Structure formats: structure tokens, C-alpha cells
Amino acid sequence: MQIPNLAPIPELFVSYDSAQKLKVEAADLTSWDLSPRQICDLELLMNGGFYPLKGFLTEEDYNGVVDNMRLADGTLWPMPITLDVSEKFADSIEIGQDIALRDQEGVILGTMTVTDRWAPDKSKEAEKVFGADDDAHPAVNYLHNTAGKIYLGGPVTGIQQPVHYDFRARRDTPNELRAHFRKLGWRKVVAFQTRNPLHRAHQELTFRAAKEAQANLLIHPVVGMTKPGDVDHFTRVRCYEAVLDKYPGSTTAMSLLPLAMRMAGPREAVWHGLIRANYGCTHFIVGRDHAGPGSNSQGEDFYGPYDAQELFKQHEEEMGIAMVPFKHMVYVQERAQYEPNDEITDKDDVTILNISGTELRRRLAEGLEIPEWFSFPEVVAELRKTKPPRSKQGFTVFFTGFSGSGKSTIANALMVKLMEMGGRPVTLLDGDIVRKNLSSELGFSKEHRDLNIRRIGYVASEITKNGGIAICAPIAPYATTRRAVREDIEQFGAFIEVHVATSIEECEKRDRKGLYKLAREGKIKEFTGISDPYDVPENPELRVETEGTDVDNCAHQVVLKLESMGLIAGH
Ligand code: PPS
Secondary structure, three states: OOOOOOOOOOOOEOOHHHHHHHHHHHOOOOEEEOOHHHHHHHHHHHOOOOOOOOEEOOHHHHHHHHHHOEOOOOOEOOOOOOEEEOHHHHHOOOOOOEEEEEOOOOOEEEEEEOOEEEOOOHHHHHHHHHOOOOOOOHHHHHHHHOOOOEEEEEEEEEOOOOOOOOOHHHEOOHHHHHHHHHHHOOOOEEEEEEOOOOOHHHHHHHHHHHHHOOOEEEEEEEOOEOOOOOOOHHHHHHHHHHHHOOOOOOOEEEOEEOOEOOOOHHHHHHHHHHHHHHOOOOEEEEOOOOOOOOEOOOOOEOOOOOHHHHHHHHHHHHHOOEEEEOOOEEEEOOOOEEEEHHHOOOOOOOOEEOOOHHHHHHHHHHOOOOOOOOOOHHHHHHHHHHOOOHHHOOEEEEEEOOOOOOHHHHHHHHHHHHHHHOOOOEEEEEHHHHHHHOOOOOOOOHHHHHHHHHHHHHHHHHHHHOOOEEEEEOOOOOHHHHHHHHHHHHOOOEEEEEEEOOOHHHHHHHOOOOHHHHHHOOOOOOOEOOOEOOOOOOOOOEEEOOOOOOHHHHHHHHHHHHHHOOOOOOO
16 A cells, blocks of 8 residues: 555554563564664664565565565565575574564664565576576675575564664654655655765756656665675765755755665666655656666676666556656766756767766776866765775785795885885784784684684785785685685775795795795694695786895885886876
8 A cells, every 4th residue: 555655654663662661571582683784674674664564575475576576465566575594593493483683783673573484596586586696796696695595584573773873864764754845845756866976967867857857856875785896875975965065955855775775777776666655755766777786797787778767667656656767967068067968969069078987986096187067076075085096095915925935025025115105004914923913823724724814804904994005925825715805805995916926846945944844744734835735826916936036126026016006106
């Protein structure tokens, strides 16, 4: 049943008094610690954002949603909202049992009566919901590699909202927004969904959309979970606040949506529309490639550019929210204004300007100019603060190679060269030093070596995140572990793997610490290169040969590499 956009929408919360009582009772229940994505889902279930859902999907509802985007009773719902858990936890639950749902600090947010428990066919879910069983899709990757094997379903009773300490005044429940629209007399509201910073083209198109629909505008950015690699929401919200001032007074509002996106293109667009209808909006802007996940493992797009608009159109009537198709806006230099690309009739006589997302990232990374016609100076300033040019960002140089290959010596020389240049703090995480200070209890089994490298990776990622230079010099014999560390660090800055490619014969000949002799005699077990494996890096950023090259020259090769990657500014 659709609720008129200004009337209150049902929530799953109990009254304040009941919540206090339930909270005490729920402390004795078996509890499930929610993942960050489940916390986002639960928040929207409880506050009515996912109305008409009353809890995590039952098996019957799930099958309907996966197969034909409908709950068992026929209601349109395109996205499976499921409580995925481990097999161990699922085995410990009886059907009919109540469980407590806790956030990551242990706060009980709600309870759920488990009515259903099943092992889903995840490949089928991937095919049907996301269009392909391909791990290049972030939600399919999540489904196979993060989500638990078993789904639990059943009605939820809400006790309290998840606590947010950031931008509290900018967060609204569906009923708070409905009340706000009621108060302001906004009968028609166009919602704009976004997970990116807004620039002039967005401001122009959203304002035009609102004018066309003769409606007010709600900028409704997602601050729950977006696509990995997106600009963090703290930066984005500061950017949105700057853009908000550019709209004519009292036409536009901004509110933050704690949604965990799935990047499911067409189905996601329908889902977004239903959510915005619950938030009291009457219109929704759907653009080209709405909530697109990027390319699949064959390098092709998962969805056609207008699939989302088509699916939305098919269901528009039933959804109770109208689509405003997004117009592709471009800047016409001669007229100094943005215009919809398909409405420009004199294309041969004018200069059309556009900066793609990739080009914008390049300009930010290299500290190049971003013209005023493209974005607002306040937005650019915010982006520059979070994404300074590469020559001011943190990075990690990760040396790998056999014991005695020369890693530590080259790393030390590099450290001194970088300190001489100044500008960023430099930390050396040498294999031996780390083993003394961070990993003194560890030996050399695969498990312990991995743990050691993950610790080094963690420290290096923190240094990188905070704008410093981390130089690591462990053996790090396993390629999978090096890759995992790379992934941890690349969220924050560059990762430069340097293979110190001294042969095992040369290392043994040098035997600077006398360890190879002991390894040969069997007095040191699991010695890398002698009695333990070493995966030679296949594609390191740099490979240095130390035989016949002095240390200074090896370190200089790294400096040149860093310069060529834009990580240290040229003189
Ligand atoms: S690992 O595999 O990355 O965790 O190793 P790492 O922390 O770099 O430690 C290597 C240093 O420990 C000494 N050592 C051994 N190396 C390899 N295999 C065995 N079994 C071993 N036992 C002790 C060795 O001196 C290494 O120092 P470097 O600086 O690499 O020469």
C-alpha cells in the first residue's frame, strides 16, 4: 500500500518505554553482531526507508525478489535485504527463536524473530539480481567473499537507531523528512541520488529537473556504503554544503541517506525510487548508467546506459514516484552556460567543454588547474584538501627479496635520500627491526610470516593514510600476502613494490649474517630460498639487480621511479 507523501510512514520501532524494557530483556538473547552493511540495512528497515518490508526477507520473499522483483504477496521490491550469517551461528539458532541484533560496539539496535533459515544459491542471486556471476561486480564480490553462507529471515522489532556522530543535523528519517516537507508546504519534491561530489553540471541539471517538475529539490546523497574507491563521505558532505548555497533560497534541501548501495544498475534505480518515495519524494532523477558498477571482468559494462531508466519507466506507476530522466549537461563556451547536450542545435558553431571523472582525478592528482566553468572553487578546495597532489600524498615502498639480498641497505639509503628532500616524514619498517619490536613472538611458518607481513602492511597503511612515507623491507615471500598488503595500502596512497632480485646463489655467497651456512647445516629450519619457498614478484613496480651495481645506484633507481610516478616533485 502506498502512503501519500506527506502522511507518516510506519516504522518498526517500539515506543520509548517498551524499548527500554526490551533492551534489558534482549540482553539475554543469543546475539548477532551486525556487519557494517547489515547495520545500514537495519537502519532503513527500522525507520521505514525500506517500507513495506517488516524485517529481513523470508525465504519465500527472497525467492520472489530474486526471480521477479516481487515479494510473495506480489509487492514490487527489487533488492534482496537478507541477514547473512555464518553456518556456525545459523546452527545455533532454533526456528521461532528471537535474536538480538547488535552494532559493532555491542549496542542492541533491535531484535528479530527467526522464521526462516536457508542456504541461498548465491550464483543464481548474482545472475538474477546483478546480471552476472562475476566477481568484478562489487556486490557479487561481496556476496561470494564477504557475506555469510546462510540467510536468516523474520520480522524485526526496532529498539534504537544506529548512532552516528557525524553530521547529525543533516540526517533525517523518512518521517522527519516528511514532516519537514509538510512544514514547508513542499507538495512536490524531486530527489537527486548521488555518491559523488557535485559540480556545476549537477547543480544545473538538478535545478532544471526541479523546475521542469515544478517541484522543490532534495539532494539525497548516500553516506552508508558506496562503491569502493569513492571519495569519502566526510569530504563529499562538505562539498554538498558548499553547493547548497548556490541554489536559489528555500528551493532546495539536503539530507544524508545511510544506505548501503549495491551498484545494481536497473534494479538499484527502482530500489532507490521506492526508498525516495518512502522519504516523501514525488519525483526521482535517473541518469545515464544509474548506480553502474563499472566494467565486468571482460572489460565491458555490466548494464546498458539506459537500462535503469527503462526498468524504472516500466514500474513507475506502481511505485508512486515519477522519474525525471537525467539530461547530459555540457558547457557551451560561447554562451558561458550549461545546456542539455541533445538540445544544442548549433553544435558545429560552438565549443563544447567537458571534463570526465578520470580527467578530474588526473588533474587533482597532479595538482593541475580545475576551471571555474567546471566546478565551484569551494568544492575544488575541499577535494584538494583530501586529495592533495601525489607529490604531497603518503606512499609505501615495499622491498621484497631473499635474506641478504640488500633490501635493508638499499632501504636505508632510500630513507636518507628522502629525508634529505624533506616535506614528508619517513619511517623504515625493516624486517629485523619489525621482528624485534612488533613481531617478537613470531617464527617463520607460513602463518607467522603472513601475520608479520600483515602487521607491517597495517602500520604502513596508517602511515600512508596520514601522508607519510613508509619504507618496508621484509622478505615477504608469499605473493598473495603481498597483494593483500597492496590492497590495504592502495586505499590511501601508492604502493611501490621493489623486488631486490639478488639470486639465492649470490646471497649465499655473501652470507653476511652467516645464516645460509646454518640453514645448509639444517640448524635453521624453513629458511627462505633454501628450505622454504619464495614467490618471485611477477609485476613489481621496479626490479633492482644488485650484482654489479652499488647501493647508491640501486636507491637512486627507486628515487627515479618515485619521480616518474609523480610521488616526488621534480626540481
Ligand atoms: S618474513 O618472511 O618476511 O616474515 O621475514 P622477515 O620478517 O623479513 O625476517 C627475515 C629476517 O629474519 C632472519 N631469519 C630468517 N629469514 C628467513 N627464513 C628463516 N627461517 C629465518 N630465520 C631468521 C633473516 O636474517 C632475515 O633478515 P634479512 O634482513 O631479510 O636478511
